[in-house]
Amino acid sequence: MAALPGAGADLxxxxxxxxxxxxxxxxxxxxxxxxxxxxxxxxxxxxxVSEFRRSDDQTPVxxxxxxxxxxxxxxxxxxxxxxxAGVDGLIIVDLPPEEADELRLPAEAVGLDxxxxxxxxxxxxxxxxxxxxxxxxxxxxxxxxxTGTRSASLDDVERSxxxxxxxxxxxxAVGFGITTPEQAAAMAxxxxxxxxxxxxxxxxxxxxxAANQPMAGLVxxxxxxxxxxxxxxxxxxxxxxxx
Amino acid sequence: MExxxxxxxxxxxxxxxxIYGGRFVAETLMPLILSVEQAxxxxxxxxxxxxxxxxxxxxxVGRPSPxxxxxxxxxxxxxxxxxxxxxxxxxxxxxxxxNTLGQALIARRMGKTRIIxxxxxxxxGVATATVCALFGxxxxxxxxxxxxxxxxPNVFRMKLLGATVRPVTSGTGTLKDAMNEALRDxxxxxxxxxxxxxxxxxxxxxxxxVRDFQAVIGQEAREQILAAxxxxxxxxxxxxxxxxxxxxxxxxxxxxAAVRMVGVEAAGRGIDTGAHCAxxxxxxxxxxxxxxxxxxxxxxxxxxxxxxxxxxxxYPGVGPEHAHLRDCGRVDYVSVTDDEALAAFQLxxxxxxxxxxxxxxxxxxxxxxxxxxxPADHVLVMNMCGRGDKDVFTVGHHLGIKL
Numbered sequence: 001m002a003a004l005p006g007a008g009a010d011l012x013x014x015x016x017x018x019x020x021x022x023x024x025x026x027x028x029x030x031x032x033x034x035x036x037x038x039x040x041x042x043x044x045x046x047x048x049v050s051e052f053r054r055s056d057d058q059t060p061v062x063x064x065x066x067x068x069x070x071x072x073x074x075x076x077x078x079x080x081x082x083x084x085a086g087v088d089g090l091i092i093v094d095l096p097p098e099e100a101d102e103l104r105l106p107a108e109a110v111g112l113d114x115x116x117x118x119x120x121x122x123x124x125x126x127x128x129x130x131x132x133x134x135x136x137x138x139x140x141x142x143x144x145x146x147t148g149t150r151s152a153s154l155d156d157v158e159r160s161x162x163x164x165x166x167x168x169x170x171x172x173a174v175g176f177g178i179t180t181p182e183q184a185a186a187m188a189x190x191x192x193x194x195x196x197x198x199x200x201x202x203x204x205x206x207x208x209x210a211a212n213q214p215m216a217g218l219v220x221x222x223x224x225x226x227x228x229x230x231x232x233x234x235x236x237x238x239x240x241x242x243x
Numbered sequence: 244m245e246x247x248x249x250x251x252x253x254x255x256x257x258x259x260x261x262i263y264g265g266r267f268v269a270e271t272l273m274p275l276i277l278s279v280e281q282a283x284x285x286x287x288x289x290x291x292x293x294x295x296x297x298x299x300x301x302x303x304v305g306r307p308s309p310x311x312x313x314x315x316x317x318x319x320x321x322x323x324x325x326x327x328x329x330x331x332x333x334x335x336x337x338x339x340x341x342n343t344l345g346q347a348l349i350a351r352r353m354g355k356t357r358i359i360x361x362x363x364x365x366x367x368g369v370a371t372a373t374v375c376a377l378f379g380x381x382x383x384x385x386x387x388x389x390x391x392x393x394x395x396p397n398v399f400r401m402k403l404l405g406a407t408v409r410p411v412t413s414g415t416g417t418l419k420d421a422m423n424e425a426l427r428d429x430x431x432x433x434x435x436x437x438x439x440x441x442x443x444x445x446x447x448x449x450x451x452x453v454r455d456f457q458a459v460i461g462q463e464a465r466e467q468i469l470a471a472x473x474x475x476x477x478x479x480x481x482x483x484x485x486x487x488x489x490x491x492x493x494x495x496x497x498x499x500a501a502v503r504m505v506g507v508e509a510a511g512r513g514i515d516t517g518a519h520c521a522x523x524x525x526x527x528x529x530x531x532x533x534x535x536x537x538x539x540x541x542x543x544x545x546x547x548x549x550x551x552x553x554x555x556x557x558y559p560g561v562g563p564e565h566a567h568l569r570d571c572g573r574v575d576y577v578s579v580t581d582d583e584a585l586a587a588f589q590l591x592x593x594x595x596x597x598x599x600x601x602x603x604x605x606x607x608x609x610x611x612x613x614x615x616x617x618p619a620d621h622v623l624v625m626n627m628c629g630r631g632d633k634d635v636f637t638v639g640h641h642l643g644i645k646l
Contacts, residue, residue, distance in 0.1 A: 019546045020419060020531060022426045023269040029413050041543040067267060068530045072544030094267045094530065098257060119271035121433055126274060144271055145431035 008230025016065030053086035089113035148198025185236030258447020263563035310467035337629035339370035345456035350437035363418035364554030365397025367441030372406035442485025443562030446533030457491025484556035488628035509551035510578035520549025553601035600629030
């Protein structure tokens with residue numbers, strides 16, 4: 001995590017593992033279970049952020065996950081501890097605007113951005129509801145599907161992003177199905193940021209041994225890939241890449 | 244009767260039963276769920292829909308199911324007068340078809356051509372495959388790989404009925420993972436696909452919609468007991484996994500304060516062993532599969548797998564309306580172990596000539612506890628929600644008999 005900004009990541013999205021990640025494809029499901037088996041908890045995820053903040057107080061860190069672990073931790077305690085650890089924002093996949101207030105309001109009260117997702121199925125009648133309370137940026141889920149399973153066509157993303165821009169001035173991050181520096185560049189040209197998750201997690205998985213311990217070259221493989229993505233994004237232009 | 248204080252008016256506009264229920268799903272699914280709600284709200288007040296539903300319920304499912312006085316068990320326990328609501332006599336052998344029929348008609352109205360479903364033991368999968376065959380809809384059923392091995396007769400039934408059975412190996416390969424996989428499928432096939440959930444759980448409107456389709460059980464039971472006894476029953480008993488058969492029996496009686504209701508969860512090998520699926524007895528509130536409800540989970544909010552000898556009870560959550568009825572004290576929730584259910588299973592077969600499914604055998608095991616303590620004029624109705632043909636191999640195995 002500490003090496004990502006140096007490699008070119010402008011923002012870090014840190015996953016909070018959950019046993020039942022219903023919006024994620026096989027790679028992130030497997031990584032979630034690996035993390036849980038290795039003893040990862042919400043508390044430990046927050047500790048990772050604190051640790052990271054000792055050497056980096058600039059790079060934004062967003063926590064991404066599902067609501068249950070947060071709910072069970074306790075919403076008030078969670079937002080306070082997350083803020084203290086140096087978290088900047090939250091993406092909670094299964095909190096659509098209709099249910100989000102119970103976490104969004106306490107999060108905003110301590111200065112955390114609550115980031116909303118906009119999907120291809122989010123139609124014009126729904127769009128205002130979704131962006132009404134959006135803060136930080138909006139996350140465009142570019143495919144109707146789970147993470148890392150297929151890639152959106154550029155035409156579709158262009159149309160969707162144009163649609164979102166009529167509804168909000170916030171930056172738009174495009175994610176789900178971005179696997180190559182070329183795709184990242186293309187997405188960043190259309191939106192303001194490209195989010196890459198599955199492709200990174202797969203590279204981590206390739207560098208684990210049978211006991212799920214990191215093998216030599218893991219950090220190198222990740223930083224090299226992130227550097228390629230970042231290069232792609234910057235060549236593509238508008239702004240940033242997240243990891 | 245349905246005044247502002249009625250428990251029968253839940254959920255609220257956004258699908259909340261007290262603090263439970265709701266719509267905790269990814270944004271991609273929200274528009275789909277809203278469209279299901281719209282379609283259901285229109286259908287439930289449409290006389291043409293109601294007539295079609297009633298027609299199939301009568302001529303295809305075989306309703307009304309009888310309310311039967313279990314005379315020999317009544318004598319054996321020597322207390323309360325025990326009636327069985329015999330939903331095990333429905334086509335496909337359980338109450339499940341009440342719901343799959345209703346939802347298949349909704350899907351058809353919505354112009355959907357492909358149905359997906361999750362199944363644990365295969366009962367809901369079979370009931371879904373059945374109505375898909377009836378209406379010529381494509382059907383794909385997600386089933387945990389472990390369950391496929393344990394329930395091969397039902398897998399074959401689904402295939403005979405024209406369904407594709409998709410083995411789920413993600414997570415722990417059980418019912419909850421089958422539900423995750425069905426949700427992932429739905430997210431990726433938003434245009435032609437309808438997700439037919441098998442119990443009173445999931446995002447709104449499913450808990451209310453499934454309950455309404457199952458409420459035929461309680462509506463019939465109410466008329467039948469009034470005809471038989473000239474009064475309402477004193478106690479209702481039903482087993483609870485997700486809780487659809489119980490919700491169907493209880494709902495029409497919720498405002499009748501004198502009617503006591505008991506939901507029976509699976510204590511598996513015993514609550515203390517951790518190998519159970521009694522989420523209302525031993526779980527904590529949480530959010531899973533689109534709703535807030537009681538869940539089996541650890542201190543970090545990670546979900547446990549349940550255990551029960553009855554595959555149909557083996558789910559780490561429970562319908563949100565049950566969670567609410569528990570908290571407000573309207574319904575009592577108790578639990579029964581595998582062994583107690585096995586004993587009740589055998590007793591019912593021998594004394595009544597009815598081989599119950601292992602799920603209602605849990606309800607009967609609780610009846611066995613309370614009936615002897617109750618007076619002879621105490622009228623008790625138990626939902627015999629499924630028949631036990633599917634369970635003979637499991638029971639044989641537990642009794643050490645090789646079939």
